[in-house]
Structure formats: structure tokens, C-alpha cells
Amino acid sequence: MTFPLIGLHASLGELAALMFVWSFIELFSGADSNIRRAKLAVLLGVVFLFAAWLAGGFYYVEFYGSGVKPIIKEGPFPWAHKVVMETKEHVFLFLPFLGLLAYGLMQRLGSMMTHDRRSRVAAMYAVGSVAIITAGMAFFGFLVSSGFRAALEQIAL
Amino acid sequence: MNRFSIKALAYACHAVIWFVAIITIAAELAEPVKGFLAGLTGHHWTAKGIISLVIFFTVAFIFAKKKDPGDVTGLIRGVLISAVLGAITIFVFYLLINS
Numbered sequence: 001m002t003f004p005l006i007g008l009h010a011s012l013g014e015l016a017a018l019m020f021v022w023s024f025i026e027l028f029s030g031a032d033s034n035i036r037r038a039k040l041a042v043l044l045g046v047v048f049l050f051a052a053w054l055a056g057g058f059y060y061v062e063f064y065g066s067g068v069k070p071i072i073k074e075g076p077f078p079w080a081h082k083v084v085m086e087t088k089e090h091v092f093l094f095l096p097f098l099g100l101l102a103y104g105l106m107q108r109l110g111s112m113m114t115h116d117r118r119s120r121v122a123a124m125y126a127v128g129s130v131a132i133i134t135a136g137m138a139f140f141g142f143l144v145s146s147g148f149r150a151a152l153e154q155i156a157l
Numbered sequence: 158m159n160r161f162s163i164k165a166l167a168y169a170c171h172a173v174i175w176f177v178a179i180i181t182i183a184a185e186l187a188e189p190v191k192g193f194l195a196g197l198t199g200h201h202w203t204a205k206g207i208i209s210l211v212i213f214f215t216v217a218f219i220f221a222k223k224k225d226p227g228d229v230t231g232l233i234r235g236v237l238i239s240a241v242l243g244a245i246t247i248f249v250f251y252l253l254i255n256s
Binding site: 053057060061079083086087089090091093094097098100101103104105108109118119121122125126129133 | 228236247
């Protein structure tokens with residue numbers, strides 16, 4: 001039960017990052033079709049971020065605290081929970097809102113992005129930062145998983 | 158989302174980022190704060206998320222009609238700086254209390 005959930009959380013997060021990268025690339029051009037696709041990509045990215053929040057949140061509250069956290073804390077890399085996971089679970093809360101800012105920004109700027117380069121640059125800042133922070137969360141997730149795996153290896157050996 | 162000015166969404170992001178950073182530190186340093194949050198929804202992290210949603214939309218509604226500047230890059234850059242500083246604050250806090 002727990003593995004599909006964490007896999008779903010990670011996959012949705014990675015899909016979200018991919019959507020924001022896609023939007024970033026589309027914004028290099030000011031053509032109507034590029035702007036339309038950039039907006040669609042951001043909308044999908046926001047949906048994936050909220051879905052990742054739900055999947056990860058359910059896993060965290062229902063399984064992580066009772067089944068994973070104590071094992072990591074007893075393992076060779078307790079900082080994987082004490083520093084990395086604690087930071088990840090809170091910084092993650094920024095992301096859906098930064099995603100909403102990026103989506104709202106692109107809705108407001110609308111067709112202005114086709115001829116105003118500054119508007120496109122602002123949108124690129126917004127979507128690019130969400131992509132980078134989301135990728136950072138994936139890296140933190142890798143560290144937490146590594147901490148858990150190392151703890152399990154210690155128990156097994 | 159079209160009803161909100163970009164300024165309103167930027168202010169809402171600032172509010173959420175600093176709410177999360179401050180409540181996270183407060184909850185670690187004062188057990189009653191963590192207990193209060195857990196009492197709201199059953200888990201302190203869930204409460205932080207739900208309160209963040211309420212804060213975001215409350216602030217966005219309050220400033221919804223605020224006029225946006227011609228160039229919004231500064232607003233977005235400000236939010237990014239806030240996000241990076243908020244993340245560093247949380248990371249350094251956990252580093253310090255565990256060292």
C-alpha cells in the first residue's frame with residue numbers, strides 16, 4: 001500500500017516539474033501557439049502539484065510517521081529525517097501556491113506576452129523557479145529514501 | 158485566477174511562505190503550538206497546509222483589485238527571493254536544532 005503511494009507522489013511531482021520546464025521552453029517564443037501551450041502546461045503543472053500534495057500528504061500522515069521515520073532515525077543517516085525530510089515537508093507547502101501565482105500571472109498577462117518581452121521574462125521567472133524548487137524536492141526525496149534504505153540495510157546485515 | 162491581480166497573488170505567496178516558516182519554527186520550539194495545530198486537524202502538518210490555503214485566498218481576495226505595475230518582473234523576483242529565504246530559514250533551523 002505504501003509503495004504505490006510514494007511512487008505516485010514522486011511521479012506526480014516529477015510530472016509537475018516537467019510541465020513547468022515545458023512552459024519555460026515555450027515562453028522563449030512569443031508566438032500565439034507557444035503562449036497557448038505555455039498556459040496549458042502551467043495549468044497541468046498546478047494540477048499535478050496539488051495531486052502530489054494530496055498523495056504525499058496522505059502517505060506522510062498515515063504511513064511515514066509511524067513506519068518510516070523511526071527506522072531512519074535509528075539508522076546511520078538520521079539527518080535524512082531530522083533535517084532533510086523536515087525541510088522538504090515544509091518547503092513543499094510553498095509549491096502549490098507558487099504554481100498558482102505562475103498560473104494567475106499567465107492568465108492576467110494573456111496575449112500581452114506575445115509582444116511584450118518583459119511580460120514573458122516575468123512568466124519565465126515564475127515557471128522556472130517552480131521547476132527548480134520541484135526538482136529540489138525530488139532530490140530531497142531521494143536523500144530521505146537513501147536514509148531509509150541505509151537503515152534497512154543496517155537492520156538486515 | 159483571473160479575478161486576482163498579480164500583486165494580490167504575489168502578496169498571498171509572501172504571506173504563505175512566511176507563515177509556513179514562522180509556524181514551523183514556533184511549533185518546534187513550543188510544544189503547545191504543535192499541539193494546537195494537531196488539535197485542529199489531527200496532524201500539525203495537515204493544519205499548516207489548510208491554514209496556508211486559507212491565508213493564500215484571504216490575502217488574494219483582500220488585494221484582488223490592486224493595480225499591477227507595467228512591469229511585474231520585480232513582483233515575481235520578490236516572491237522568489239522570499240521563497241529562497243524561507244527555504245533557507247527552515248533548513249538552517251533544522252540543521253541548528255539537530256547539531
